[in-house]
Amino acid sequence: MQKIVDDIAAQMASKIEKGTVASYIPQLACVNPDQFSISVALADGSLFNAGCAQTLFSIQSISKVFTLTLALGKLGERVWNRVGREPSGDPFNSIVQLEHEQGKPRNPFVNAGAIAIADAIIQGHQPKETLAEILQFMRFLADDESIAINEKVAHSEELTGERNASLAHFMASFGHFQNPVDAVLGTYFHHCSIAMNTVQLATAGLFLANSGVNPATGYRVVSSKRARRINSLMLMCGHYDGSGEFAYRVGLPGKSGVGGGILAIAPGNASIAVWSPGLDTIGNSKLGTEALELLTQKTGWSVF
Numbered sequence: 001m002q003k004i005v006d007d008i009a010a011q012m013a014s015k016i017e018k019g020t021v022a023s024y025i026p027q028l029a030c031v032n033p034d035q036f037s038i039s040v041a042l043a044d045g046s047l048f049n050a051g052c053a054q055t056l057f058s059i060q061s062i063s064k065v066f067t068l069t070l071a072l073g074k075l076g077e078r079v080w081n082r083v084g085r086e087p088s089g090d091p092f093n094s095i096v097q098l099e100h101e102q103g104k105p106r107n108p109f110v111n112a113g114a115i116a117i118a119d120a121i122i123q124g125h126q127p128k129e130t131l132a133e134i135l136q137f138m139r140f141l142a143d144d145e146s147i148a149i150n151e152k153v154a155h156s157e158e159l160t161g162e163r164n165a166s167l168a169h170f171m172a173s174f175g176h177f178q179n180p181v182d183a184v185l186g187t188y189f190h191h192c193s194i195a196m197n198t199v200q201l202a203t204a205g206l207f208l209a210n211s212g213v214n215p216a217t218g219y220r221v222v223s224s225k226r227a228r229r230i231n232s233l234m235l236m237c238g239h240y241d242g243s244g245e246f247a248y249r250v251g252l253p254g255k256s257g258v259g260g261g262i263l264a265i266a267p268g269n270a271s272i273a274v275w276s277p278g279l280d281t282i283g284n285s286k287l288g289t290e291a292l293e294l295l296t297q298k299t300g301w302s303v304f
């Protein structure tokens with residue numbers, strides 16, 4: 001496996017077209033695009049890295065996998081009263097479906113869906129307490145107490161978050177929110193701004209590759225049925241209107257973030273985190289996707 005990840009990192013280093021770094025969140029625009037890392041955490045707990053696997057990046061929408069997991073733990077199947085389970089076929093920040101679908105987002109991974117999930121997990125607490133809970137969950141999953149929120153990124157998101165604010169207020173106008181819109185948005189912006197490296201992210205995803213149990217720590221995080229279901233959502237909705245293309249090319253459940261990270265799950269085999277800040281036109285990591293495509297070609301891990 002070490003040779004495979006080394007080969008992939010070498011191939012990515014030679015690419016000229018690396019995509020474009022997200023600029024609508026100004027802090028993300030400062031990131032050097034010439035960076036790549038890959039970490040493969042195998043279901044037996046062993047870990048293989050290449051590239052700058054210790055460098056922290058903004059996990060952005062990848063955090064939505066973990067807030068969904070928390071929401072399912074708190075609300076169980078009632079989560080599906082708040083968000084659907086269908087791919088949207090629209091960009092991650094689209095508002096169009098909300099009007100025709102009574103303010104209920106198509107899935108928990110589009111921005112509107114993740115904002116609704118943030119409302120669901122606050123449950124009348126202070127955003128600070130909810131964020132502490134999300135961070136504690138990430139540290140527990142990654143077995144690493146150092147994981148933290150990048151406050152600069154969170155502030156940058158808050159300053160330029162008009163689109164997300166529109167989504168939140170629009171949903172609130174249907175009477176769906178249980179908490180003040182500002183508290184929900186603050187929670188959402190901050191969980192998107194968690195900084196992690198690929199080692200931490202691959203470890204944190206292991207429970208999804210191992211029927212709900214994290215083999216690195218031995219803890220059961222969710223039932224095997226729930227792990228399967230979260231994977232199915234990642235496969236169908238994890239790359240927004242690029243989910244079909246990602247399934248076609250990579251063939252794994254995956255969740256992307258505009259920070260350039262992707263968490264991909266090879267059920268029964270591995271949890272894989274890749275990072276390269278340059279994005280394709282849809283907003284998913286360009287080299288990250290290419291690296292995962294190579295990995296599944298070399299390992300045969302595609303679920304198809």
Ligand code: DON
Binds near residue numbers: 192256
């Ligand atoms: O709300 C946003 O726009 C960002 N915090 C997250 C978007 C994102 O990561 C989309 N993924 N590719």
